[in-house]
Amino acid sequence: MRNTELEKLAGLVGEWTTTLSDAWFLEPAGTERSGTATIEWLGESLLVVRTVLHDGAARSETGLVIGRSDPNDAYAVLYQDDRGVCRQFAMTFGGGRWTMTRADPDFHQRFVADVEENRILGRWEASDDEGATWRKDFDLTFERA
Template structure:
């Protein structure tokens, strides 16, 4: 039987054309890296999100597994990427907004997104001082393929 809390995320399921832009760590400034994102059900209670970027120069792959703790009425996401990084994020989703946040000893990080039917405008931010100040890492644009 399908998890009713996860059903709220059904609008994310599908194929997305994805663009990374305004990334402080990419040269030259202003470079836009095309990619694709696939969001699919994993069983009845999880979502699997895989994003791949490649433009001949830049290449990256990252994945999320999103689930929901029914007793606590909250979402959680496990993240991994091709650098061997693995992180846990608290997640919110509703009212046209999607957030992922973590407050770990090495850094605080957040993903902030405005969700429309066929487009998601998002950015990743990081803080090295426990959330007192934030810097943008990069922007993401998802458009339904």
């Protein structure tokens, strides 16, 4: 039986094309990276998100596992990438808005996205002053394939 709260994320399931844009760390300005994302169920109570971005012959991969703590009434996200980075995020989802946030000793980070039926318009932001001010790292757009 599928977890009722995780079922609310069913609209995310599928194949997506992705575009990373407006990134402060990409030169020259206006550079974009394209890729793909697959979002699928793992059992009845987890979602797995796999994203691959292309940079010419090079590629970068990230993964998320989205789950839930029913007793805490909260979503939880585990993140990993091909650099060996592992992070944990709190997550909210509803009213057309998807957020993931973390407040860790290295820096604070958040993903904020507007979710439509066939498009997700998101951005990643970071804060080096414990969330007092935020800078955009990059935009990340998902289009249903």
